[in-house]
Structures are given as structure tokens and as C-alpha cells.
Amino acid sequence: EIVLTQSPGTLSLSPGERATLSCKASQNVSSSYLAWFQQKPGQAPRLLIYGTSNRATDIPDRFSGSGSGTDFTLTISRLEPEDFAVFYCHQYGSSPPYTFGQGTKLE
């Protein structure tokens, strides 16, 4: 099983600032199968990025993803008030079980 470790656990920033979230895998993850989700309280996760760097439908271009191998990054270029939430990375490669990181809270 691939373990995903996200850092930091909590990120404290202000609107307009840049956010950089990290996701490190215990073994190589195909860049085709790394995703990022945003979850707000009481809501289901929302797909932001799939395949490391592809924005999902209706996701603003201030969200971007990058990385390869065992190191992946989600960047939010200029934070908007509605961006503050918990973010999860997720690997869904060719061999289950698929796994999630433990989450980064952006406050």
C-alpha cells in the first residue's frame, strides 16, 4: 500500500497570498494517477486536480498541480476567501488499494 504524507498539517495564510501544499508518497506514483481534493465542512470532497496537473471541470486557474515520482505539489496562486478548507491528495494508480493523504488544513 502506498502511503501519502501531506505537509504541512495546517497552513495559515491570508487572502491574496500564495499557498503551496506538499504530498509525498512512500513509493513512486504514476503522474497519471495523482489527484487533489478540496473538502469544506459538511460537504463531500471536490475534485480539483487529476493526473497531477489537469484541472477538473470548473476549477479556477489559480489552482495548479505539479510533481512526479514521490513528490507532488498543489499550488493556489492567490487565495480567495472561499479557498480555505482541507485539501487531500489521492493516488489511484493501477494497483489498488488506493490511498489518500491525511490532509492539509488551509486556514
Add this chain to the structure above:
Amino acid sequence: QKQLQESGPGLVKPSQTLSLICTVADASISNGGYYWTWVRQQPGKGLEWIGHIYHTGSTYYNPSLKSRLSMSIDTSKNQFSLKVTSVTVADTAIYFCARRGWLRGLDYWGRGTLVTVS
């Protein structure tokens, strides 16, 4: 806009079986190309992938839960289901159903349903 909706009892007694159904609207689950997935989230915790089922009935379960899991699919009703046997308080969680595209991943989710084991 694809819609998924979980349904089932919100309260289950320890040692009994948790049963949930996910109803899919605006998409036919009998079409190939998607894995119909269950994910859960214990209160205040992160996300846990439970398993998925393909339209053919082929399944893959998380090994940590495998001995207690069962999934099925009913293409005539456009539904898929989850059963977890011998539940304990540790199975208390919000259970989400979701659609996984092969490359796009988990692109559509239900709102989730809270199941309490008590």
C-alpha cells in the same frame, strides 16, 4: 450534472450489518469506463478508500476491510450497494459513494451519509 445519492440506516448496532445503496442519476452505470466507489470518513478524520465495483460486477476491496465487505450492482435500478458485516464503533463514519473515471479519478460524489454504530 451526474448525481449520486447514498441511502440507508443511520444507526446500526454493533455486530450487525451496515447496508447502503447509492443511486446514480443522469448517467448509466451499465456503461463501461467507470468504477463505482465507496469512500468513508470517520468523524474528524481523513478519507479512506473502501473499494469499487465495475458494471460487470467485478470488485476490489480494501484489504483492511476485505473480510467484512460485499459490494453489488443493480444496473436495472442504476444502483450499487455496500455491505459491511460485524460492525464496531470504529465503522462509525460518513460514507460517500463516488464515480471513478480511469484517468479523471473520483470526479462525482454523493453528499455522504452518516452511519453511527451504537
